[in-house]
């Protein structure tokens with residue numbers, strides 16, 4: 001009755017919720033029972049966003065507690081650090097190397113964690129972590145908005161699900177004129 | 193066909209499949225998407241009512257008309273609609289009515305935590321509680337059948353994790369319904385609750401509860417699932433799912449109907465299970481009733497928290513404390529140091545921001561209300577002294593001014609909130625003559641819950657054009673002589689209106705009218721800081737706009753970092769331009 005637990009985290013407006021929708025649907029296509037949970041509300045106002053997806057033969061709870069996440073996909077470095085406690089010891093973290101300084105940093109007196117601190121925390125928390133240039137890849141393709149699909153591509157490398165399922169769901173979920181771009185974004189993520 | 197649906201989407205689908213023809217609500221997290229989804233289905237009339245009480249009255253009317261109806265609200269919405277719940281429990285209907293109460297344990301986006309199971313007992317109506325999206329859909333139809341069979345409103349209680357979690361749902365067809373108009377089934381002794389008639393209804397309600405308790409014994413979702421008989425778990429709603437994760441082998445009694453309770457079923461389960469453990473979020477509702485039945489509860493609220501939301505980790509930790517499981521999940525302690533928080537803030541360019549900037553300047557007591565502007569409670573704005581529930585601001589400010597403190601108290605209230613619950617308070621100020629200034633923050637939408645239309649937007653939920661409510665005319669009709677309208681993005685105009693209103697020493701209304709930034713198709717402008725002119729005085733930081741950030745350039749004399757504007761976040765409202773004394777902030781000429 002093993003389940004695979006994912007947490008997707010980031011900042012309002014980064015496309016976290018669309019990515020978790022896609023991830024959930026891919027799980028269904030791959031034949032799993034799937035649950036997904038997220039809290040709406042103030043995400044639009046630039047707050048942190050956390051969504052969880054679970055795949056398994058039979059999934060009961062729509063979310064898990066700390067220490068139970070297999071894959072942490074973070075859209076932003078600071079938000080990744082904030083959620084490290086969710087990871088299992090043997091969990092894998094995939095972190096977009098983007099920095100979005102919150103107000104406390106950009107106009108207040110606090111400091112954004114240094115690269116050294118970030119690396120140290122990530123290596124402590126996970127057996128395997130990847131800091132990936134998902135934003136840069138998306139920008140190369142012409143739009144930041146595809147960052148989420150690049151990250152899904154990177155995640156897909158760790159999962160035993162046919163690529164066609166991913167591409168099919170991505171196609172269904174993005175606006176028609178961006179399908180080709182998002183296919184490329186997914187491929188770019190897989191190449192990371 | 194099975195599809196992934198959120199609990200809210202599933203409820204909407206359930207309404208469609210079970211032949212609901214009327215649905216009403218006032219937005220409120222976590223319930224909002226129910227109506228937003230219902231409106232997409234053919235054959236259901238759907239509306240945003242001005243508040244939950246009106247939504248419920250209207251749904252009751254539809255049920256009196258013999259139709260199937262649904263009203264949806266967040267937990268605190270049921271406080272507003274409580275009167276309607278109670279009278280409708282007395283009258284019952286010709287048709288069917290399901291009332292959705294979406295509770296918010298953990299208060300993800302609410303002003304208080306409350307367990308609305310108490311309302312079922314209080315108002316003597318049945319309550320159903322789904323454990324996932326499939327049941328959320330099915331329970332709408334089941335609830336309507338119960339409503340029609342037992343002549344009662346039915347409460348369907350969801351929680352944030354049911355509303356906003358997705359699971360697989362089997363879709364069905366819409367039940368065929370006759371679109372007929374029958375004569376109104378006149379029955380004043382049943383539908384007119386004057387004391388003499390209401391007195392006759394109360395015993396009917398008591399009998400109904402007995403009948404429902406009998407029905408609960410065989411209700412298919414009050415289910416015993418036998419496993420290891422040494423441990424018997426009793427659970428409801430999403431707590432059932434968490435407990436299932438933590439106790440994969442135990443026996444379960446899951447209660448899909450949390451009022452009235454199936455006493456025989458519970459006693460029978462308890463007598464066959466070794467230890468009885470109750471896992472329920474918030475209040476010890478089931479636990480107390482089990483104890484009243486004489487069932488010994490081995491673990492309940494002495495271990496499982498009464499405060500906040502559960503998750504499998506919390507349930508497991510509590511079970512471990514109680515000695516019910518042998519191990520917990522190890523949470524790694526990782527030294528990340530102190531991390532800068534990322535709370536939600538008013539958007540760059542939000543029209544509410546300058547209003548609070550001005551109120552801070554005048555050192556007023558600010559009594560506020562519920563909406564995006566509640567973010568003005570926190571830094572960097574931090575200009576709010578009281579905030580209770582929808583509509584509270586005006587009454588509280590009036591009371592403070594009448595009782596008397598050194599400062600003047602003013603009320604700030606959003607447009608949607610004014611229509612919802614602000615009007616009687618506004619009337620009270622002018623009727624009972626206090627010098628309260630009420631600022632109506634008219635951003636032309638219900639922003640906080642996702643930009644729904646409301647009675648002065650000129651649009652309905654179904655997209656029809658309609659009458660536009662007029663705050664200024666409303667205030668005048670109530671008897672206000674001091675009524676002003678300003679654009680809050682014009683600081684001079686805003687300050688003059690505020691000053692004149694305060695100086696009048698009379699009941700006064702200031703309508704600050706400027707659209708929420710989500711009402712624009714594109715941003716009107718973009719601003720930048722001329723670093724040559726900026727002397728790092730920090731004045732622009734006082735307005736608390738997230739687009740204004742520290743630049744890397746240091747002002748030589750003061751050693752202070754100069755200001756810079758983040759070109760992605762800036763919306764171009766020009767408020768910073770107006771506060772800069774050095775004329776260092778300008779619009780980017782395109």
Ligand SMILES: Cc1ncc(C[n+]2csc(CCOP(=O)(O)OP(=O)(O)O)c2C)c(N)n1
Nearest residue numbers: 220269562563564606607608609638639640
């Ligand atoms: C009784 C009740 N119903 C609904 C809500 C959910 N809710 C919170 S704020 C809000 C609307 C606020 O709209 P408005 O007053 O126009 O302010 P804005 O967010 O647009 O600034 C709603 C519906 C609530 N908190 N309480």
Ligand code: SF4
Nearest residue numbers: 539542564639708709
């Ligand atoms: S959504 Fe609109 S009202 Fe809310 S903070 Fe943003 S600009 Fe202001």
Ligand code: SF4
Nearest residue numbers: 737762763765766768
């Ligand atoms: S113009 Fe100034 S205050 Fe307005 S959004 Fe831009 S930076 Fe913020």
